[in-house]
Amino acid sequence: MSDNQRQKRTVAIIATVLNEGEAIRDLMHTLLAQTRQPDEVIFVDGGSTDQTVEVLQSYAGQLPLTVLVREGANISHGRNVAIQAAKSEIIAATDAGVRLAPEWLESLVEPYESAEDEDAVGVVCGFFLPDPRTPFEVAMGATVLPQERDINPATFLPSSRSVAFLRRAWMEWPYPEWLDYCEDLVFDIGLRELGYPFLFRPRALARFRPRPSMRAFFTQYYRYARGDGKADLWCKRHVIRYVTYLVAGPALILLSIFHSPWWLLPLAAGAAAYLWTPYRRLASELGRLPLMERLQACATVLAIRVVGDVAKMIGYPVGLRWRSRRRNDPVVHWRAALDKLRDARAGSD
Numbered sequence: 325m326s327d328n329q330r331q332k333r334t335v336a337i338i339a340t341v342l343n344e345g346e347a348i349r350d351l352m353h354t355l356l357a358q359t360r361q362p363d364e365v366i367f368v369d370g371g372s373t374d375q376t377v378e379v380l381q382s383y384a385g386q387l388p389l390t391v392l393v394r395e396g397a398n399i400s401h402g403r404n405v406a407i408q409a410a411k412s413e414i415i416a417a418t419d420a421g422v423r424l425a426p427e428w429l430e431s432l433v434e435p436y437e438s439a440e441d442e443d444a445v446g447v448v449c450g451f452f453l454p455d456p457r458t459p460f461e462v463a464m465g466a467t468v469l470p471q472e473r474d475i476n477p478a479t480f481l482p483s484s485r486s487v488a489f490l491r492r493a494w495m496e497w498p499y500p501e502w503l504d505y506c507e508d509l510v511f512d513i514g515l516r517e518l519g520y521p522f523l524f525r526p527r528a529l530a531r532f533r534p535r536p537s538m539r540a541f542f543t544q545y546y547r548y549a550r551g552d553g554k555a556d557l558w559c560k561r562h563v564i565r566y567v568t569y570l571v572a573g574p575a576l577i578l579l580s581i582f583h584s585p586w587w588l589l590p591l592a593a594g595a596a597a598y599l600w601t602p603y604r605r606l607a608s609e610l611g612r613l614p615l616m617e618r619l620q621a622c623a624t625v626l627a628i629r630v631v632g633d634v635a636k637m638i639g640y641p642v643g644l645r646w647r648s649r650r651r652n653d654p655v656v657h658w659r660a661a662l663d664k665l666r667d668a669r670a671g672s673d
Contacts, residue, residue, distance in 0.1 A: 333436050335429065335488070336364035336410035340402030341420045345374045352383050354423050360430035363412050364388050368402035371395030400499035400507040403484070407494050415494060419485040422532040423455060431528035432488035446493055446520025447512070450486030450528030451475070456609075457533060459617040463624035464534035464541060466606035468632065474601070477524035481516075484508035486530040493520050496665065502655045506551030514662050518669070538631055545635035552636075553643020555658070562640045565633055568594075599625060 337355065341348060355365065365387045369377050371394070380391045394405055407415050416432050418424065425431075428450065435445045451472060454465025487508075497514040499507050516522060535541040552558050572594075579587035602625050610618045650656050 331437060333414050333433060334363045334412035335360075335414040335416055335433050336366055336407075336412035336491075337362045337416045337418065337429065338366045338368075338403060338406035338410065339418050339420060340368050340370060340397070340399050340406070341372065341376055341380070342370040343372045343374050344376045344379075344420045346379060348376060348379055348420055350423050351418070351420060352380070352387075354426075354428075356383075356386055357426050358424070358429045359427050360433055362388065362416070362429060364390065364410055366390045366392065366406040366409055368397060368406045369393045370397045370402055398501065398504045398507075400501045400503060403499045404501060407491065407498070410491065413491055414488055415491050416488040417484045417486075418530060419532070422452070422485055422530040424486075425527070425529040425531075428486070428528050428530065431525045432486075435523050435525065436488075436490075444521060445523055446490055447482070447515055447522045448488040448528065449477075449480055449482035449522055449524045450488070450530060451524075451526040452483060452486050452530045452532060455531035455533045458536065459613060459621045460624055461534045461536060462609050462613065462617075463602075463606060463621040464628060466609060466621075467602040467625050467628040468534070468541075469605075471605055471608075472526050475524065475526075477522075480522070480524055481509055481512040482522075484511070485532060486528055488528075489515065490520070493518070497662075500555075500655070500658060503551055503555055505547045506555050506557060509557060510555050510658060514658070517662055518666060538627070541628065542631055542635045545632045546639035549636035549639030550643040550646070553640045554646050554656070555643075556647065556656075562636065565637060569633065569637065599629065602629070 339351070355362075367380055367389070369380070369391060377391055377393060380389070383389055384391075390409060392405060392409060394402060397405065403417065414433060414436055416429055418428075432448045432450055435448050436442075439445050452469070454461065454469050456462040456465050484507075493515055497511065497518060500510045503510060535544055549562070552562065573591065576587050576591040580591070603622070606621060606625060610621065613621060647656055654661065
């Protein structure tokens with residue numbers, strides 16, 4: 325389809341915010357610099373006690389901006405409120421604390437406008453990269469965030485800091501408001517299972533700052549794992565982690581002490597394989613750091629891996645306990661609800 329044949333589609337950018345203060349200006353400035361300007365920009369504030377709302381409203385004359393305040397709203401509820409308020413066909417979601425590439429929105433919307441069939445594109449997956457300020461954050465980004473080469477477009481589940489989807493798809497499967505974390509994964513899985521085609525567009529790039537301290541990182545990964553438990557996600561991955569740290573690792577150490585030091589070889593090989601990917605990513609970032617900061621970043625990777633795994637091992641059973649206490653609540657059985665929805669769609673066909 326030629327450029328002059330493309331049908332221009334309406335698009336709304338949505339985001340949730342809470343106590344961002346002056347920091348929200350980074351996002352707002354990148355919205356102003358977009359090569360494709362949105363038809364709507366809708367922010368939902370979860371009850372900020374600082375000047376976040378005032379800062380947002382100062383951009384009302386420069387963007388088609390709506391700011392809604394929903395005190396106490398979690399991220400899912402805030403996103404649903406924003407999308408409900410939107411009138412556009414396409415929703416582009418992002419987060420506070422990011423800087424968007426100038427072509428971010430254009431890259432997300434282009435597949436919808438160039439498709440011959442309006443059902444050919446359901447979800448356009450943007451990408452994200454770290455925006456580190458310290459050696460610790462350089463190591464953090466390399467350890468926990470994938471590079472484009474790590475992504476399999478066929479299975480990639482996008483973060484809602486960089487994604488676009490049809491509003492009518494959201495009407496079938498909205499963000500799960502019973503989840504405070506991992507909500508975008510359940511949202512993505514639902515849309516994929518309902519048959520909406522996913523398309524990977526890495527040029528739709530959002531940069532965000534990794535957690536600046538080990539304590540903040542621990543809290544983040546504890547909450548992620550708690551969300552996994554609540555939503556019954558990635559059970560095998562968590563089981564493997566428990567077996568590795570609580571069974572296999574200690575067994576190999578004991579065997580090396582009481583039987584033969586050669587038993588340390590499989591332990592070392594496993595650790596090397598586990599750390600290979602973050603060190604490969606880190607290698608591409610070290611050139612811009614002084615020598616001592618390079619050493620600091622390299623030494624931090626192992627600690628980040630271990631702390632993240634411990635946080636997950638603590639958070640996951642907390643989420644499972646929460647889920648077990650609500651086993652009679654239909655909302656936690658989202659896969660069954662998804663199956664019913666899929667069956668209903670098949671029956672209507």
